[in-house]
Amino acid sequence: MLDTDPRVSAPLSAREPFAQAYRWMLLARLLEEKLASLYRGGKIHGGVFLGKGQEALSASLGMALRKGDIFAPLIRDQAGRFAFGEDILDAVRTYLGSKLGPMRGREGNVHRGRPREGCYPMISHLGAMISVVCGGLMARRFKGETGVVGATCIGDGGTSTGSFHEALNLAAVEKLPLVLVVANNQFAYSTPNSKQFACNDLVDRAAGYGIDGHKVDATELDACLDVVGRAVERARTGHGPQLIVATLLRLAGHGEHDDASYIEAELKESALGRDCLREAECALLERQWASAAELDAWREEALRQIEEAVATVQREPAPDPNAENWCALSTPHLDDTFGH
Amino acid sequence: MITYLEAIREAQAKALADDPRVYIYGQDVGSFGGAFKATKNLAKEFPGRVLDAPISEDAMVGSAIGAAIEGMRPIIEIQYADFSTPGFNQIVNHAATLFWRTEVSCPITIRLPSGGTAGSGPFHSQSMEGLYAHYPGLVVMTPATVEDAYSMLLEAVAIDDPVIFCEHKYLYYHLKAEGLPTEALPVGKARIARQGRDITVVTYSAMVHECLAAAEDLVAEGYEVEVVDLRSIKPLDTDTVLASVARTGRLLAVGEAWPWGGVTAEILARVASEGFGLLDVPPRRLNAKNTPVPYHPNLWGTHRPTAQTVARALRELLRL
Incomplete structure (x- = not known):
């Protein structure tokens, strides 16, 4: 199955999932704006990476997954993380390095997760998470669990890695219920698509792996909910790996240190540069699925949650190097302690 | 008499028999029994638990990490230690860091048929143990005897951390013992x-x-x-x-x-x-x-x- 132009057939979403997705998108956008402001104020160690422009895609994936599924989000998946069940405190604690967070100051920013709850924390090496999700799915199969889906995301740049190829091929050979979402946001840091791949469209690669491919315009929440929802459902019902290639424009730098001056104005003004959050907001008003007053109330509620989380975490202790257990093994008696 | 290689095969058979969480994944390990026959007949004895992998060391190790997160105890056979370099990233950056980052342990065993034999040349002879020992978060075993090949491999599977098991190809057929050991020194003891x-x-x-x-x-x-x-x-x-x-x-x-x-x-x-x-x-x-x-x-x-x-x-x- 290959959806060449899903927007033609994408049905309008029902109000409830659309509004719910919008609220996750809004919360993600506003949290990231807060994180960017903390970064500019020197309150965050290391980088801040925004998912601006990718929220519709990410939220749609998080919403299509269920408790018990596996999700390995990548760097621009705050909205999907929320939809999959991430507590806002996990995000803020990891960015601020609180020792009470899931990573306890050992890891920062987007490198967070709760593997026991199905949310695998990414390593920085692009493509690496795909085979890890495959292994998680193999384990579920060994245990006789059915109806489980494993999903992960990657950018256009990550599709050039050997890991991407090895893992997608492995998933295909093992017919795993993997959903791989490629967010083609046109740039891998500063490198444009033209220097990343030479095929017409990344979705064409699906045929090479013998798996289903789907295309989606990620500026449209309707299309994202529809295409991602259908792909996840196909994986869940035994149709093997699903590759989704979404087109969008990154509406921010690679990280907040990057002014993205290499993105031409023409591209920003094109249909690709539309802001999915604003588009969804207009749709809510046009379809009378929400009033202006409701939108304001949702925004206020999101801001309140963010302020509360940040205020809470800012009062929390930083990790103490003297109290740190400097041991990388879970079998401490096997630690080689010479030189400690 | 039992050889070093047969001891490795026997240890894997015992691990599979004793623990339903154990499975073996590697190139040609299934019905073929492995390039060195270290998994001979295991696919038949343990249906569905000894799986052929594509030539994808990165994905093989990556998949083992995911399976370990979900509670399995995979044994990965890399065909030759030399070919662990395409999987190096998943071993040193992912398996070795998982517990420290997440408090979820990563009980995987990576078998590396290591070291030189006559006529093997630059890419089927390497000794990679020092490279892996450099990284925090890994246990690196280098058994020299039939008894250790058996007992340490069983320990490797039982340990909650990633173990790089460097089994020496030169010893596979040369080294023989009267039988399998019933007791062993603890790991970490010379x-x-x-x-x-x-x-x-x-x-x-x-x-x-x-x-x-x-x-x-x-x-x-x-x-x-x-x-x-x-x-x-x-x-x-x-x-x-x-x-x-x-x-x-x-x-x-x-x-x-x-x-x-x-x-x-x-x-x-x-x-x-x-x-x-x-x-x-x-x-x-x-x-x-x-x-x-x-x-x-x-x-x-x-x-x-x-x-x-x-x-x-x-x-x-x-x-x-």
């Missing part, structure tokens, strides 16, 4: 393979046998050489090494890997910093030559340390 009072040789894996042969050669010259088999290089049993050097006052470290850095350098550094006063003469190490591993037996036999070159180094140290 073994005195031969007692002696004049000089200590610290070594591991196939080099243990070259060093034992060299020690035998020196008996006629009136020297008693003590041979320490490290068994695991990480953790490295520094106490046993220091205690031996305290008895002999002389140290030679022997390894099949390349000379820059690595296990033998680590042994000398530890003894120099913690046991400087125990040494009567400067310590020395002997490694392979600093070139890729050659193909022709004449070249290969000179590239790696042998009983003859170990004996020569021992004589030089003993005459100081």
Whole structure:
């Protein structure tokens, strides 16, 4: 199955999932704006990476997954993380390095997760998470669990890695219920698509792996909910790996240190540069699925949650190097302690 | 009689029989039984649990990490240790960091058929143990005996951390024992393979046998050489090494890997910093030559340390 132009057939979403997705998108956008402001104020160690422009895609994936599924989000998946069940405190604690967070100051920013709850924390090496999700799915199969889906995301740049190829091929050979979402946001840091791949469209690669491919315009929440929802459902019902290639424009730098001056104005003004959050907001008003007053109330509620989380975490202790257990093994008696 | 290779096969059979969380994944490990037959008949005995993998070391190791997160205990067979480099990223950056980052342990065993054999050349002969030992979060085992090949592989599967299991191909068929062991030294504890009072040789894996042969050669010259088999290089049993050097006052470290850095350098550094006063003469190490591993037996036999070159180094140290 290959959806060449899903927007033609994408049905309008029902109000409830659309509004719910919008609220996750809004919360993600506003949290990231807060994180960017903390970064500019020197309150965050290391980088801040925004998912601006990718929220519709990410939220749609998080919403299509269920408790018990596996999700390995990548760097621009705050909205999907929320939809999959991430507590806002996990995000803020990891960015601020609180020792009470899931990573306890050992890891920062987007490198967070709760593997026991199905949310695998990414390593920085692009493509690496795909085979890890495959292994998680193999384990579920060994245990006789059915109806489980494993999903992960990657950018256009990550599709050039050997890991991407090895893992997608492995998933295909093992017919795993993997959903791989490629967010083609046109740039891998500063490198444009033209220097990343030479095929017409990344979705064409699906045929090479013998798996289903789907295309989606990620500026449209309707299309994202529809295409991602259908792909996840196909994986869940035994149709093997699903590759989704979404087109969008990154509406921010690679990280907040990057002014993205290499993105031409023409591209920003094109249909690709539309802001999915604003588009969804207009749709809510046009379809009378929400009033202006409701939108304001949702925004206020999101801001309140963010302020509360940040205020809470800012009062929390930083990790103490003297109290740190400097041991990388879970079998401490096997630690080689010479030189400690 | 049972060979080193059969011991590895038997250990895997026992691990599969004892623990439903164990499975084996690697190239040709299924009905074919593996390139060296280390998984012979296991696919038949344990249906669905010994799986052929595509030639994708990165994805094989990555998948093992995911399965470990979900509670499985995978054994990954890399066909030759040399081919672990395409999987290096998942091993050192992912498996080795998982517990430290997330408090979720990563009980995977990665079997690396290691070291040189005649005619194997640059890409089927490498000794990678020092490379993996460098990284925090990994346990690195280097068994030198049939008994250790069996008992340490079972321990590797039982340990909650990623274990790099360096099994030596040269020992696969050469080395035989009466039977499988019923007890073993704990992992992390070195073994005195031969007692002696004049000089200590610290070594591991196939080099243990070259060093034992060299020690035998020196008996006629009136020297008693003590041979320490490290068994695991990480953790490295520094106490046993220091205690031996305290008895002999002389140290030679022997390894099949390349000379820059690595296990033998680590042994000398530890003894120099913690046991400087125990040494009567400067310590020395002997490694392979600093070139890729050659193909022709004449070249290969000179590239790696042998009983003859170990004996020569021992004589030089003993005459100081």
